[in-house]
Amino acid sequence: xxxxxxxxxxxxxxxxxxxxxxxxxxxxxxxxxxxxxxxxxxxxxxxxxxxxxxxxxxxxxxxxxxxxxxxxxxxxxxxxxxxxxxxxxxxxxxxxxxxxxxx
Numbered sequence: 001x002x003x004x005x006x007x008x009x010x011x012x013x014x015x016x017x018x019x020x021x022x023x024x025x026x027x028x029x030x031x032x033x034x035x036x037x038x039x040x041x042x043x044x045x046x047x048x049x050x051x052x053x054x055x056x057x058x059x060x061x062x063x064x065x066x067x068x069x070x071x072x073x074x075x076x077x078x079x080x081x082x083x084x085x086x087x088x089x090x091x092x093x094x095x096x097x098x099x100x101x102x103x
Contacts, residue, residue, distance in 0.1 A: 003045065027051065035066045 014022075021027050025041060028034045030052040037048070039062055046059045056074040064070030083091070094102050 004043065034071065035068075037065060039065045 016022065025037065025046065025048065027049045028037070028051070030050065034048055034050055034057055042059055042062055042065055044059055044062055048057050048059075049055075050057060057071040059065060059070060060072045061070045096102060
């Protein structure tokens with residue numbers, strides 16, 4: 001079902017009225033701070049926003065938390081596929097205004 005199970009059940013919703021994250025681990029100022037998060041407080045799949053470069057990082061290897069290989073950055077998920085101009089025109093002619101395939 002879920003990878004992690006909570007320790008407490010909270011039967012209430014929150015209205016957050018403070019200009020900071022609920023979980024202090026979720027925001028860092030820069031890469032140096034990201035790589036210095038203590039592994040004791042980390043878990044696989046945790047996401048952290050980096051204010052300096054605007055990327056979101058997910059912890060994928062806790063044994064490498066202090067290096068790039070331990071994290072997957074949001075920009076790494078962007079896939080750019082090269083094509084020829086003819087391929088592009090064929091694709092464009094077979095899509096509607098929302099870029100959905102016509103056939």
